[in-house]
Amino acid sequence: MPQRPLVGEPIALDLLNTTWPDRGAQQDVFDEPGGVGAWLAEWDLPDTPGAEEPLRHTRSVLREVLENPGASAERALNEVLARGRLRPELRRGGPEEAIEVDEAAWRPAWLAAYGYLSLLRARPERIKRCSAYPACTLYFDDTTRNGTRRWCSMETCGNRAKAARHYRRERSA
Numbered sequence: 001m002p003q004r005p006l007v008g009e010p011i012a013l014d015l016l017n018t019t020w021p022d023r024g025a026q027q028d029v030f031d032e033p034g035g036v037g038a039w040l041a042e043w044d045l046p047d048t049p050g051a052e053e054p055l056r057h058t059r060s061v062l063r064e065v066l067e068n069p070g071a072s073a074e075r076a077l078n079e080v081l082a083r084g085r086l087r088p089e090l091r092r093g094g095p096e097e098a099i100e101v102d103e104a105a106w107r108p109a110w111l112a113a114y115g116y117l118s119l120l121r122a123r124p125e126r127i128k129r130c131s132a133y134p135a136c137t138l139y140f141d142d143t144t145r146n147g148t149r150r151w152c153s154m155e156t157c158g159n160r161a162k163a164a165r166h167y168r169r170e171r172s173a
Helices: 011-016 035-042 052-067 071-081 104-122 154-172
Strands: 019-022 024-027 085-092 094-101 128-130 139-141
Touching: 011 035, 011 104, 011 139, 035 052, 052 071, 052 104, 071 104, 085 104, 094 104, 104 139
Parallel strands: none
Antiparallel strands: 019 024, 085 094, 128 139
């Protein structure tokens, strides 16, 4: 399985980042044998039969919401969210929220969609797409103090952007 260039983001953005460009070809974790199960394991979620299609659908919906916001994208996200709900309950450790979904296969996709809403509630301006170069499709939650992060990672896109800027400066000098 190809190594993903950006991991550790909140679940909604991590789902989006299961596809990325690499040397002119689009990579997709879910196209690899065991890719869906590996991604679910990263989130301590069971490898539920049938989860791949809802995950692919939700990934597409989240991308649409971020890249082409509007009524159609909102409707599509709301349809995913309608497949589950939180049920408050009291347990021995205190109050909790149990997740209920219409079909078990939709649980991981619903968690990603709900996670996106959580990001929107907290600080929507911090949900960013890498701006190092147009082909990078990776998203991140900008957790820097002043909210000025521009790249998915310094090691890849950040270095590439800085090198390009240096090259342009040297050429014009």
